[in-house]
Amino acid sequence: MTTTPDSVAPETVTLRDGLGPLRDREQVAQRLLDSSAHHSFDPDAELDWDAPFEDDKWFWPPELVSLYDTPLWRQMSEEQRKELARHEAASLASLGIWFEIILMQLLVRHIYDKPVTSAHVRYALTEIADECRHSTMFARLIQKAGSPAYPVTRLHHQLARVLKTVSTTPGSFACTLLGEEILDYMQRLTFPDERVQPLIRGVTRIHVVEEARHVRYAREELRRQMVSCPRWEAELTRISAGEAARVFSLAFVNPRVYTDVGLDRRAAVAQVKASVHRREVMQTGARRLTDFLDEVGLMRGVGRRLWRSSGLLA
Structure with a gap:
């Protein structure tokens, strides 16, 4: 990210393009730090990792499984549908780990030149600690579920290497929100769903509570960056965020899950695209x-x- 040293004092910013008033960066960060102090979790202690999975429960709500309500779905047995849900949950957990490793590197770049005692930097470090716990939680979930990990393609892996090395600050926060908010929507549907395995519900509950702070931090900073960045950087961010949306939609579910549950991969991918x-x-x-x-x-x-x-915008 492109950064310059900041003062910790409240800022005055000249607004443009009707973006509305900006909240003070330090006040926002302090509120997020206070929330973190009261609503943070240790997944190793919070969740019952030793409890066996329940035979009649899903690993992901059926309506959120990629093939739901397709001709292929209607041909599948209930057991095969639940098996697909188990593998898709592992695929999403794998995607989450990949994304959070990228995010942690982007946050470190963001704060590198900033005052180390500021609330803004302290909250970024707190968020990095959250993401470390989330990644280990997702990895433990994959292992507990007995599913393989599903890494993204080599191309997407290398594209992300470029992103985390050269991304501008607004581009980084736009991509952060892309990775956080769509999964957050699905997890908010998952954790109260009594059809779903208790461990999955517990993992998604922790993630939703803590990610709400991460989304707030990213939104406030992206708004600030779009006010102050040069117009060329704003245009570059529009393009990079749009391209990231296209990549994210392709990487969302690894197509290998269909092969692993005995389905024809090409037919499954085609039906998901047409759904x-x-x-x-x-x-x-x-x-x-x-x-x-x-x-x-x-x-x-x-x-x-x-x-x-990307298919993410109507």
Whole structure:
């Protein structure tokens, strides 16, 4: 990220493009630190990792499984549907680990030149600690479920290497929100769902509570960056965020899950792409984010066209 040393004192910022008033960076960070002190979890102690899975429970709500309500889904047995849900939960956990490792590196770059005693930096370090716990929690969940890990493709892995090395500050926070908010939507549907395995519900509950702070931090900083960054950087962020949305939509579920449960991979992928239900789920999950990005000026021109091509924007 492109950064410069900041003062810890309250800022005055000249607004442009109707982005609205900015909240003081230090006050926002202090509120998030206070929340972290009262609502943070140790997954190793909080969750019952020794309890056996329940035979009649799902590993992911069926309506959120990629093939739900497709012709192939209707041909599958209930046992095979639940097996697919188990593998998709592992795929999403694998995606979450990949994404959070990227996010931690972006946050470290963001604070590198900033005052180490500021609340803004202290909260970033607190968030990095949260993400470390989330990654180990997801890895333990994959292992407990007896599923393979599902890494992203080599191409997406290398593209992310470039992103975390050269991304500008607003681009980094836009990509952060992309990874956090769609999964957050699905997890908010999962943790209260009594059809789902208790361990899955516990993992998603912890993630939802702690990610709410991460989303707030990223939104406030992205709004600030879009006010102060040069116009070339704003345009670059529109394009990079749109391209990231396209990559994210492709990487969301590893197609190997279909092979691993005995399905024809090409047929499954084709039916997911054609599924009206799946498109509605993904677009609904992204809507809160796309509305916000539109508000701060990131859904224009080429960027908006890339978001449409990702399937995440209606």
